[in-house]
Amino acid sequence: MAITIPADLTIVTLRSRGGELAQRWTEEYATSVLRQASDLLRSRTNIEFSRGTVERVVEEMPSDAASETVDEAGYHFLAATHKAGTGVRALLVDRASRTELGGQSRQQTRVCLIAYGSDVAAxxxxxxxxxxxxxxxxxxxxGRRPGPGQERLAAAWMRxxxxxxxxxxxxxLTETQVQAARSSPLARRFGGR
Ligand SMILES: [Zn+2]
Incomplete structure (x- = not known):
């Protein structure tokens, strides 16, 4: 049975020294990225993400965070300011200080951060x-490195x-990962087991 989880999209433009910084995400692009991400996950796990609300906000990063990009402190500020509703929230920012922010706390907040990329598939x-x-x-x-003779394992990881x-x-995604995703606390909120 398909599990459908609502995903709210929040396009966050940063303001620094009184001016708004660049923001390349548009509502249309964000919607198509979510649709393709949902299609991918549905084909692997039978879990899909439906578009909830879409909003645009302007935020100034707190003084302990970088002001012109989103760093770890900036992620925590944004995730606390724009909490997830019943499902998940994706914060869409023009730039982030590195690829992934939020670490373990993402599972608790149900808020992820995606930096803009011009390649819709990637x-x-x-x-x-x-x-x-x-x-x-x-x-x-x-974070592990496969040892000698484990080239097939390394290749599987990379795929x-x-x-x-x-x-x-x-x-x-492996069958084990699919089972884990479908029985995760988030999936259980929407009928997973
Ligand atoms: Zn990751």
Whole structure:
């Protein structure tokens, strides 16, 4: 049975020294990225994400955070300011200080952060990966390096959607990962078991 989880989209433009910074996300682009991320996850896990609200906000980063990009402190500020509703929230920012922010707390907040990317397929894979984290999936490689003779394992990791590095278009999920996602606390809220 398909599990449908609502995803609210919040396009966050930063304001610094009285002026608004660049923001390349549009509502149309955000909607198509979410649709492709949802299609990918539905084909693997039968979990889909429906578009909830879409809003645009302007925020000034707090004094302990970088002001012209979103860093770890900036993520925590934004996740506290724009809490998730019943489902998940994706914060869409023009730039982030590094690829993934929020660490373990993302699962609790149900809020992920996606930096703009002009390639819709690659950006959708990144969103699917982040939604995977909200579905309690850790990195498949867990920062480990396979030893000698484990080239096949390394290759499998690199094809996996939850790889810690650059995401391969194969975007595979194992049966174990699918079961874990469908029984995660987030999926259970929407009928998973
Ligand atoms: Zn990750």
């Amino acid at each position: 950006t959708s894979r990144m969103m699917a990966h982040e939604l995977g984290h909200l579905l309690s999936l850790p990195h498949v490689d867990g 996996n959607l939850m790889y810690s590095g650059a995401l391969n278009p194969a975007a595979e």
